Amino acid sequence: MEGGVKLKIDNVIIEASLTEFKVDLETEKPAHWLKTLVAFANSNGGSMYFGVNNNAELIGLKNAQDIAEKITDFIDKRITPSLPYELIPYSKDKLDCIEIKVSKGNATPYYYFHEKTREVYVRKGSSTVLATNQEIVNLVLRGANLTYDRVVTNIKQTEKSFTVFEATWYDRTHTKFTKEDYISLGLSNDKDF
Numbered sequence: 001m002e003g004g005v006k007l008k009i010d011n012v013i014i015e016a017s018l019t020e021f022k023v024d025l026e027t028e029k030p031a032h033w034l035k036t037l038v039a040f041a042n043s044n045g046g047s048m049y050f051g052v053n054n055n056a057e058l059i060g061l062k063n064a065q066d067i068a069e070k071i072t073d074f075i076d077k078r079i080t081p082s083l084p085y086e087l088i089p090y091s092k093d094k095l096d097c098i099e100i101k102v103s104k105g106n107a108t109p110y111y112y113f114h115e116k117t118r119e120v121y122v123r124k125g126s127s128t129v130l131a132t133n134q135e136i137v138n139l140v141l142r143g144a145n146l147t148y149d150r151v152v153t154n155i156k157q158t159e160k161s162f163t164v165f166e167a168t169w170y171d172r173t174h175t176k177f178t179k180e181d182y183i184s185l186g187l188s189n190d191k192d193f
Contacts, residue, residue, distance in 0.1 A: 013056050015126045018046040023053050025067045030074050031114065035121045036128045037075065038112045041083055041105035042139055043123035051097030060095030068098055078114055081107045109139035157188045 012019055020036050033048060040046035050071075051061040061067055068087050075083050084103040089096065109120045109131070120131040120139065131139065141147060162177075169177040182188035 012047070012049070015054065017123055017125055018044065020046065020048045020126075021052040021054055021056065022048060022050045023059060024061065025050055025070055027070060027074075030078070031112065032128075034074060034078050035112045035119070036123075037083060037085065037100060037102055038079055038110045038119075039121040039123040039128040040102035041079075041085075041110040042108055042121060042131065043104070045102055045104040046123065047102070048100045049097055050100075051095065058090075058092055058095050058097055061097060064089055064096040064098055071098070071100060078112060080111050080113060083110060106143070106145075108143040109136055156191075157182060 015021055018040075020033075022033055026033060036046075036048060040048075050067060051059060051064070053059055068089065071087065075085065084105050086101050088099040088101055090099065091097075111118045111120055113119070120136050121128050122131045122135055123129075166177045169175075169181075179188070183190060
């Protein structure tokens with residue numbers, strides 16, 4: 001749209017990994033913008049601006065208060081768990097816009113759901129895409145505050161052989177590797193897992 005006011009919010013000039021622009025709130029088919037909010041929370045956070053065109057020009061919203069209420073309602077009904085976001089209104093030259101600022105989520109994965117569909121999205125560049133199986137696994141671990149090396153196995157340490165490891169340890173330290181060493185280094189727990 002020509003004649004728009006150039007947006008001067010945090011030097012936002014293009015859509016990218018952390019930014020998305022929407023001319024207006026799509027209420028008939030909100031899936032696209034809701035999926036992007038999910039992707040922001042599952043990735044590194046981000047901001048979506050309503051009332052801004054793809055050229056980063058502020059074109060304004062007709063009823064910002066009503067739109068803010070609808071945004072909140074859609075987020076509450078179609079995104080789980082609860083999205084870490086805030087709504088920030090802006091006004092310039094009598095043109096209003098709303099920023100939805102989404103933080104990088106801690107309770108990952110976040111899902112877009114509608115009817116019987118539950119989907120996980122991530123942000124890749126300026127695109128919102130379905131998460132791969134591996135990305136979902138990583139999000140589950142992040143949400144549980146775990147890394148691969150901290151995941152407890154269901155195989156007991158005593159059921160597997162660590163003779164090469166223990167021999168290497170002995171060669172380098174001239175000490176025997178004990179059960180307590182496994183525990184203190186986080187390689188096992190007190191239940192031998």
